[in-house]
Amino acid sequence: MTEQAFADVAPKRCGQPPLVTCTGVGKTWETDGEPFVALRDIDLEVARGEFVVFLGPSGCGKSTLLFLMAGLEQATEGRIVCGGAEVHAPGTDRGLVFQEASLYPWLTVGENVTFGLKMQHVPKDRRRQVAQEILERVGLSEAIDKRPDQLSGGMRQRAAVARALALKPEILLLDEPFAALDVQTRARMQDFLIQVWRQAGVSMVFVTHHIDEAIALADRIVVFTARPGRIKTIIPVDMPRPRDSRSPAFHALADRLTDLLRDEVDRAFAEQERIK
Known part of the structure; x- marks a missing residue:
């Protein structure tokens, strides 16, 4: 492992307790018809200084879990703890960046x-x-x-x-912040975010639909199932940064993630058609 690669992953190996812990987290909205189950049985830890990416099909609850961690929504099952305190409301220990800049x-x-x-x-x-x-x-x-x-x-x-x-804040929660940007600007913003992450020493949780973006940014990629969202698998990304999207390792991981998501995307489309 190179010195730079070690610097990127070292915060997760220092023996500290996790910054964020999700235990049995679920979210259900009551509607006039059937209850809408967005998330179910989410167990997840985020280490101090770690960069975690949520990846999954549209409507799988990635952003919902982010908002639960931010305290903007309340879990209907389980609990979320950040910095030793259970999350019930927004706090200055958690920064949130939306899809739109909202300035x-x-x-x-x-x-x-x-x-x-x-x-x-x-x-x-x-x-x-x-x-x-x-x-x-x-x-x-x-x-x-x-x-x-x-x-x-x-x-x-x-x-x-x-x-x-x-x-x-101790953690930044980012909900597809680069979704509206063109490809070239998105790539530059990814480099910018990695630089900020290194300098600030904060944990980051980043939501995306894009496999290449997840690989470029993450220490670990949390792959979600279609709704109701569950964690299908968590994949560590051990490639040193900056990551070359043309490398065999990058392509191999992209192929693996594509295979993992294929069935979930099909299920998500089928669910959307059923709702229509």
Whole structure:
């Protein structure tokens, strides 16, 4: 194993307790008809400093589990513990990045980044200092006084990541944050996110539909079944970073994941047709 590869996986081997533990987690929504079971029997741990990717077909509950971990939704079965405390509501220990950047258009980039600090009554000068430090980390130091509509899509998502980092969370939860970006920008944003992960030392849980994206980013890939979502398997990715998508190892893992997901995608399509 190369020195860089060891640096990427070392946080998971230091003997610390997991940062996040999901035990028997399920989520069911009551409807006018049959109950809608989104997730069932989820047992999962996320280590401190680990990069975990959720991969599965549309509607399998990946984002639902992310929102349960964030405290935006409540599990109907089981429990989720983060940093030793059971999750019942959002907290500053967990940062969340959505598919859309969701920046306030009337605020500057710097004001968006430090909005959470403003809600905590942090003085204006200190907020400005934090914004400068974090925006420099994500390569947006010159955008601090710009409005979100003056930024490209990739820059807006970098600002959204910066906003999540401003509160110094222990874990970042990312719900397909690069889905709307073109292929070239997506690849650059993946490199950017790995750099931020290394620098910040946070855990990351990242939701995607894209097999290549999962391989490029993850320490471990959690493969979900079709709804009701269960964990089908968890695959460690032992390739050193940066990962060459043209390498035989990359292609072999992509083929394995494609085989694992084929039946689940077919089941998901059949379920969607049944609902229609």
